[in-house]
Amino acid sequence: MGPRGPRRRAPAWPQRIIEQGHTAFTASQITVPVYMDPARIDRDYPQGTNFQLLVAQQQLARMGVVDDAQGTQATAYRTLLSSELKFRAADLVRRDPSVIGQTVEITAPMSDDADLYYKGEITRDEDAALRRVSDRQMEWLDDLKRDGSVTSGFNTLLFTQGDSTEPELAGVLGAVVGSALMLLVTALIAIPLGVGAAVYLEEFARKGRITDLIEVNINNLAAVPSIVYGLLGLALFINFAHLPRSSPLVGGLVLALMALPTIIIATRSSLKAVPPSIREAALAMGASRTQTVFHHVLPLAMPGVMTGTIISMAHALGETAPLLLIGMVSFVPGIPGAITEPAGALPSLVYIWENASELAFHERTAAAILVLLVFMIVMNAAAILLRRRFERRW
Structure with a gap:
């Protein structure tokens, strides 16, 4: 038998925790222009509007993507956006109803899958049938990163929010x-x-x-x-x-x-x-x-x-x-x-x-x-x- 190479030691548990946990202190946010469509927004009940789907359809239209009758592309794009976008848009309309009919910029966290992709936890090397982000969604995320719509910064929600069923909104x-x-x-x-x-x-x-x-x-x-x-x-x-x-x-x-x-x-x-x-x-x-x-x-x-x-x-x-x-x-x-x-x-x-x-x-x-x-x-x-x-x- 030939000589064995040096044995790699597994990192100690504090090192593993730090390596895995430090990424949670940053989060990806998207800033998008949203046309507050009067035909789809109820002035008296803005929280009933599906702002995630509205933003997804408008973003696809800006990219020239033609969706099918079932809205498959819009549904796939919507999963990249967190529900916090809906809450912030509805809160904006509730505080200032005059924004209806105008185009305003809204900043909100990306979904947990999109955030993991930007952090390198989800890659193209994985089996496409097993990963939660498709190749098409990765292309959209890359486009958003290139045009500056997505930025990465300190995850304030982690320290200002309680628990949530959505990881990107969960806090301590x-x-x-x-x-x-x-x-x-x-x-x-x-x-x-x-x-x-x-x-x-x-x-x-x-x-x-x-x-x-x-x-x-x-x-x-x-x-x-x-x-x-x-x-x-x-x-x-x-x-x-x-x-x-x-x-x-x-x-x-x-x-x-x-x-x-x-x-x-x-x-x-x-x-x-x-x-x-x-x-x-x-x-x-x-x-x-x-x-x-x-x-x-x-x-x-x-x-x-x-x-x-x-x-x-x-x-x-x-x-x-x-x-x-x-x-x-x-x-x-x-x-x-x-x-x-x-x-x-x-x-x-x-x-x-x-x-x-x-x-x-x-x-x-x-x-x-x-x-x-x-x-x-x-x-x-x-x-x-x-x-x-x-x-x-x-």
Whole structure:
């Protein structure tokens, strides 16, 4: 056997995610002149007009293409345009009905297939029977690119829109807001209870069998799989308490149960790290036990408490299994405005997009993972900086 060539190593998963996800941060947009045909546009109900088909027919007419009676060419051209064009054109007519009968320019995203073609994800080398863009459509897309009708820029819709069944219109804003509301509920419940329980167990509770049993149970709860907390939340908060399903309120309550053991353990460790001489000195100066704990011990332990709290919040942010069981995997296109409204979360959005059939959702899945990783990195960096800023050496 001859010598083997150098073995190519598969790229690491962060590299694969970055390579696949960075393309989702750009999008192709088309700017086309549209004649607002009075015969086809209802002044009182402009959203009922099929602007995509109207634009397709006008574009084909400009190119001198003669369509058949079934409108085959216009239908094929229409699939290159996103439904956002229809919404923007209808909104323009609704705001200014005087544009009817005039020719106006409208800018809107291209469809997901057209965008993938411009990004090189769909090529002519693929089997024509399998790819979603025909040779004729590729010619039209090339013509649009040459005459400057199509441009590529930052994908603002990815950060300003909620979820959508159309990949080119899908965004992460709804999931980001849902995750923020969920973490708010988690923090408001878990931090006071966790820190309070840790202070009581470490500084005030009498040592005995009961406190030993509680300590063992807290350590065991920290090791319970997250899906068990999801089952508990489903049974307790939804089936028993009848709280709204798929809401940040229920998600926050479930994640608070998960975060409590971690916060308690981290807080107790920080309190133990404070030298006994601090307590003895405060008591010797006449301070009460309560004053000693809250005026001296707890402030000195606060860097460790904050670190443990932030890390537990970051851990809660990335949890997926409990959210699936409480219904936060459902399709929610809007932006939640309250903790009781249906909402998604970044981990569940990644799960939904990864299981979508459209190819364009795959790059958006990687982009959503990158957004989630950025939040995780920021939270962990904040924990490190706060600890270094306020930590005291004895």
